[in-house]
Amino acid sequence: MLDITLIRTNPAYVLAALAKRAVHVDIDAFLRLDADLRRVRGEVERLRGDRRAVSGRIAQQQRANQAVEDLRTKAKTVTERLAAAEQRLAELQRAHRAFLAPLPNLPDDEVPAGGKENNKVIRTVGQPPRFTFEPKDHVDLARTLGLVDYQRGAKLAGSGFWIYLGQGAQLEWALLNYFTETHLRDGYEFVLPPHLLTYAAGYTAGQFPKFADEVFTVRHGEEGPEQFLLPTAETALVNLHRGETLAGSELPKKYFAYTPSYRKEAGGYRTAERGTLRGHQFNKVEMFQFTRPEDSVVAHEELLAKAEELVAGLGLHYRVTRLAAQDTTAAMAKTYDVEVWLPSVGAYVEVSSVSNARDYQARRGSIRYQPSQGKTALVHTLNASGLATSRLLPALLEQRQRADGTVPVPEALGKWMPCEVMAPPPAR
Template identity: 70%
Template sequence: MLDVTLIRNHPGQVREGLRKRAVDADIPAFLTLDATFRETRTAVERLRGERRRISAEIAVRRREGAAAGELQDAAKTLTDELAEAEAHLAELAARHQEFLDALPNLPDDDVAAGGKENNEVVRTVGEPPAFAFPARDHVGLAQDLGLVDYKRGAALAGNGYWIYRGQGAALEWALLNHFLDAHRRAGYEFVLPPHLLTYEAGYTAGQFPKFADEVFRVDDHFLLPTAETALVNLHRGETLDERELPRRYVAYTPCYRRESGSHRTADRGTLRGHQFNKVELFQFARPEDSDAAHLELLERAEELVAGLGLHHRVTKLAAGDTSPAQAKTYDVEVWLPSLGAYAEVSSVSNARAYQARRGGIRYRPADGGKAAYVHTLNASGLATSRLLPAILEQCQRPDGTVAVPEVLRRWGLPEVLRPQSTPA
């Protein structure tokens, strides 16, 4: 949520920031509403104070045995006025909150305006692999090597689902183990959160109310679309001690998303689905430390991709391609030869105080100053459903086998993936 004081004092700055996202919010209308809301709130407090004063005077007269008829009449009139004013205040408060809830975060000054066409490639690492043989795509390789069962996955759950089998399941688990081990050694606390969350969790993350229809619902809960949604809520409603910051967490969860791909080549295999695995990094930081924390998260994500020996690039997203809750996002993208394109395997984002304000997450300065909102940051560390295709395509060999990145072999994988005898 945006700081309402910022909107009041710097409406032009807010309008310009929102326009970078192509969001044209009616700030003047909100300021009019805000002024009426504050005036009405003041009037309600005045009426409540007057009612307390009259009630106290009535009590005194009763103790003294004096008549209080005129005061009781005044109290009744005041109670009716107060009820009407409180109803009006509640209506104004709902409209006030609805407007604030709908506003996305303001992009940082160095974030380009516009959509994905204005994304900026920050750096490219390595060269795309050059093959002296007809290269194959990840779908055919995964099927021939018995790694992924697309047919039975769809039979079990429908389109957008798959089953890792044999060495494919082992490769998926090795990736997760490798990532978790690296982050734990770096001092991140390992968390296994619930997969079913409440509406308040989605609201704090900035996904609700706007995107409430894009999640899988189970009664009055929803399945988390990313572990970020759970991790940002770990300290909801809390005031942390400045000396405890930064708080660093790493979680593993499946991610459940209603939106899936189509039958286009760019969405085939495990590139896009309703359920996929991801290791997520999250930090609660002091505002003055959040820029450094953002770069540290990016470095962690990029090091993992580089450690797998994969050609990749880092892209800074334009405002319109950045998640509404985030102020700045870098994507780490791997190269997929069959598509001649890059696919995102990590989004590394800084929400500034946007999520903390929605969730009431503050910290108390060590010098005893006024409590302030923390900054929240997250990064995929990493998502696996696009890494497996990248490994298959970038590490394939002329005989149809695939070399396993060396860092994964300690998890029980062979040097080379070969066809296995699995049920047809």
């Protein structure tokens, strides 16, 4: 949620920042609403004070056996005025929240306006593979190597699902083990969260109310999804300290979690998104940090370096892209994507989004910290995929394939794989 003080003191800056996301709002109408809210809130507090004062005088005069009829009449009048003011306050608070809740985060100043066309490649690492043979795409490779069964996945669950088989399942689990081992080495705490979350979790993460239709809802409530399948472990991790005030000495808090991610992914499944590139359920390890505001820029770079280390450790050619404002997730102020090269589509595909939400999520979830001196303040929250597997597998198969149809296993995964080279299973 945006800082209301910033909106009051610098509405022009807020409007310009939102415009970078092509979001336009009537800020003047909101400021009038905000002024009414503060006025009525003051009136409610004053009337509550009047009611307490009258009640005290009634009790005092009753103890002195003095008449209290006039005071009772006054108390009734104050109570009626207070009830009307409280009703008006509740209406204004709902309108106030309804304006603020859907607004996205303000992009950082260096994040350019616009969409994908304004994304900027920061660096490219390695070179695309060059083949002396006609390379296969990942779908054909996964089928001939017996790694993925797309047809039976669709039979079991419908379009957008698949089944990992044999060495494919082992490769998937080897990737997850590789990520887990690396994060534990780096001092991140391992978390296995619930896969079902409440509306409050989605609201804190910044996905609700605006994106409530994009999750798989298990149970509907008055506000929206009362219980839903998490679209990413970030939604769970950001809520670990919801409503808490952390000691400054505890920060940064560094977590990582493994979960499947469940997504509707409406409008996908184009030719360039075949196989496991886009699906309704895929595995992902997510990194997360709670930091002091002055430390979040360094934490952002740390998370990016960790995501890059994982991709480089697999021997993959990749690049890092800074996203423009409209391509940045609504809750985030700045995002880098780590993208691997996929020869079959002649394009890079994202395997990690590394983002800084600054205090946007913390304000929605009331996540604060207590410095050694001074008042409590909101933490900053950051997340990074570390990594998503469903796009790594296609890149591993396509970039590392050999002319005979075999694919060598990356050295980083060797301890968890039964072979050094994946080959087609023998004919039966």
